[in-house]
Amino acid sequence: MILGVVILVIAVVVLILYAVGTYNGLVRMRNEVQNAWSQIDVQLKRRYDLIPNLVETVKGYAAHERQTLENVTKARNMAMSATGVPERAEAENVLTGALKSLFAVSEAYPDLKANQNFLQLQEELTSTENKIAFSRQYYNDSTMNYNTRIEQFPANIVAGMFNFTRREFFEAKEPAEREAVKVKF
C-alpha cells in the first residue's frame, strides 16, 4: 500500500517536472522565433532608411531613369505599410526586385559608379540584403524547430494546454526572387 503511494507520488512528480521542462523549452523556442522576427524587422528598417539616400544619389547622375526610381520608392512605401507575414514577404520581394533593376540601370553610368557615396551606399545595401536573407533564414530555421516541437508527441500536449500555436514561415513565392540583389561592377 505504502509502496503504491510512493510510486504514485514519484510518477506525479516526474510528470510535473517533465511538463515544466517542456513548457520552459517551448517558451525559449518561441522567444527565439520572436527574436528572429524582430531581427528581420531591424534589417528591413535599415533598408528603408538607406533607399531614399540611394535614390537621391542616383537622381543626380541618372535623372531620366525616373520610372525605375519611382518604382523603387513606390515598392519601399508599399513594403513599409504591409502587414502580416505573407503580405510582408511578398512586398519585400517586390522591393528587392525594384532595387535589382535600379542597380542594373546604374551600370550604364560610369560617373555614378565612380561616386564614393554611391559605392558606400551600394555596399551597405548589398550587405543589408544579405542580412535580410540571413535573418530570414534564421527565422525560418527557428520557426521550423518550434513548429516541429509543438507538434511532436508528447510535447504537443503541453503545447495544446498553454496555447502554443504554429508560426508562419517568411517565404518568397518565386524561388528566383529569393536571390539577393546581385551587383557586379
Place this chain on the structure above:
Amino acid sequence: MWEQIRANRRRSLTLIIVLGVVLVLMGFSIGELMFGQGGGTIGIGVALVIWLIQMMVYFLSAESVLMSGMNARELSRDESPRLFNVIEEMKIASGLNHMPRVYLVDSSAPNAFAIGRKAKDSAIAVTTGLMYRLNRDELQGVIAHETGHIKNRDVQFMTLAGVTLGTIIILSELTGRYFLFGGRMRDRSSSRSSGDGGGSQAQIVILIISLVVVVLAPILAQMLYFACSRKREYLADASSAQYTRYPEGLASALEKIAGKGSAMTVSKAVAPMFIVNPMYAASGEPSSIFSTHPPTGQRVKVLRAMAGASLADYDAAYRAAEGRGLIGTQSLNASQPEVIRASSDNAPFETRAGARSAVASSDGYTAMQCDCGAKIGVPPAYNQPQINCVRCGADIPVPAPAARNATMPGKQDA
C-alpha cells in the same frame, strides 16, 4: 540549433569529467610514487593547486597576452565597414545575441580565430593575409566557421580542457624530472617502508599501477583532447555550411589557406580555435591522433560532398567519408536549406594595401586615396606637399605633417 548546442555540452562535459578524473588519478599516483604509501592525498592536492593556478593565469591574462603577443589590433566599424558587414551577417545567420569584437592581425599567413569564453564577450580575429587572399564568399565561410566555434561554445570547453590537459602534462614532466634528479629520496622512503614489513606486497602493486598511470595518463589525455578538438572542427565546418548555405565558400577558402599558408607562432592552448592549425599551415598538417585539426583535404572533401547545406547533409557527407556519424540524430531536423547566395564577385575581399591600412594607421601612417583607386600610406615624417601614386604616377596633394598627424589621435580613439 539549441539541440546541437545541448548535445555538444553533454559531450564536452564528459570530456571535462574524464580529464578531471585522469588529473586526480595522476595526482594520486605521483603522490604514492614520491611520498610513499598514503602520499596520494598530497599528490591530489598538489595537482589541484597547479590546476587552479593555471586556470587563474589563463582566465586573468590569456586574452590580452594572446592579442598583444600576436600584434592584434581591435578594429572599429569605420575602419573596415565591409569586414564588419560580413561578420554581422554571420552573427545574424547564427542567431548570436551579441556582435563579436573584431581584431586584425598583421600577418601574411591567412588565418582566423575566435576567442571569448562567453558569447557576450567573444571576439573574432582575422589576419591581413586572409583579407587579401580570399574573396567575399570565402571570407564569409571562414567567419561562419569561427562564429560556429562561438555559437557551439567551443572556446569555453576547449579552454577548460586545454588547461586540465596542460596540468596533466606539467605533472608528468615534474615526475620525470623528479626521477631523473631526485630518485634517491624515493629509494630511501621505499626502503624504510619495506623495513616495516607488512603491506609491502600491496604497496608494490600500488606503485606499479601508479607508474603505469603516470606514464599512460598524459598520452591518453592528449589523444582524447585532440580527438575532441578535431570533432569540433568538423562541427564548426558543418555550422559554417548551415549559416552560409554555401559549403563551397569554406571549401575553397580552406584550399587557398592550405596552399598559401605560412606558420604562425601561437600558444598551444589556443590552436584549436584557428580555422587551420597555425603551426602546421605551411607544410600541410601531418594527420595523426595528436592533431588539433583534421587534415584540410578531408575537410574540403566532406564539404564538397554535401548534397545541400543543412546539418543533415553535412552528417551524410561526413558519414560517407569517415564511416560514422558526426552529429546526434535529434539535432538534424533543425534546418531545411533555403539556399541564398550572398552577392559577390571573384575579386579578393581587400587589396593588400587596403588590408594593411588599418594596421598602418596605428603606426602613424595616413591613408591617401588616389583617383585611380590606389591607396597610399603616407609615413608620419613625410613633409613634401605631394606624393606620387604608386599605380598611375599622378601627384596626390598631401597635407603638412602637423595637420595630418593632428587628426590621428582622434581617429584612433574612434
